[in-house]
Amino acid sequence: MDQRKFDVIIIGGSYAGLSAAMALGRSLRRVLVIDAGKPCNRQTPHSHNFLTQDGKTPSEIAVIAREQVEKYDTVSFLSDYAVQGRKTDQGFEISTEKGEVFEGTKLIFATGVKDLMPPIPGFVECWGISVIHCPYCHGYEVRGERTGVLANGEFAFEYAKMITNWTKDLTLFTQGESSLAKEQAEKLMAKGVKIIKSKIAQIEHADGKLTQVHLEDGSKVPLAALYAKTDFVQSSDIPLALGCTIAKNGYLEVDFVQKTNIPGVFACGDSTNMFRTVSYAVSAGTMAGAACNKELIDEEF
Secondary structure (H helix, E strand, O other): OOOEEEEEEEEEOOOOHHHHHHHOOOOOOOEEEEEEOOOOOOOOOOOOOOOOOOOOOOOHHHHHHHHHHOOOOOOEEEEEEEEEEEEEOEEEEEEOOOOOOOEEEEEEOOOOEEOOOOOOOHHHHHHHHHOOOOHHHHHHOOOOOOOOOOOOOOHHHHHHHHHHHOOOOEEEEEOOOOOOOOOHHHHHHHHEEEOOOOOOOEEEEEOOOOEEEEEEOEEEEEEEHHHHHHHHEEEHHHHHOOOOOEEEEOOEOOOOOOEOOOOEEEEOHHHHOOOHHHHHHHHHHHHHHHHHHHHHHHHHH
């Protein structure tokens, strides 16, 4: 048996990739998972909204998941970066940073996205800890606390409106002149939301736990948490190189079973959807693995 050929190559070995690998391992498929071990939530202290795992650290969940997937002897792991991919007559060829080359009949991308942090001192250190993106992931832990939202325009209105469910002590930082509609600003202020236009110049924190923000006008605002939606890019360039469609919102386009527009290529997890939770990644990974196996069965029958 050729040790470089697999039924499926999964690029990305975090929650979505491991979940896809489990579905395929249980389907007796030869699978290679290529992963560099740097998940985007590695700073996050706790994971929530995942039944049976609520409150565990992301690394705890990942370790258990990896151990369980490793029990399926048709699944192999490689600690490396996938850097190139091309279509072949038999499927796909993937090259890694360390110079290895593997062939797979099918591909699953579980590569996630790379957050582009704003150049605010303290932002990176607090990201995933007290500078947060999702109220369903973190809102309960900072409920009722002094909280900020870093956003502007239509998105800022919807974001701030949502966060009022978790706290009434809310400040919206528009980071410059507000582009809220007059009616939107009035609605927010009527709900007690303070709107500050002066830019955040620095985030003061203790080991990632926010204490206050310093504004360019010299004032300071005490905060326990700051919601922010960062810009992002796809972590891997390979899907685009293969011709996978990327939507206007920056995510890989997939159908209801996680298929991309390129035959034989699936994608799951954060690279495909803005709902960045462990539970969603696991669900999408299971679907991608099962759908990939079904496609192989149909082609082999």
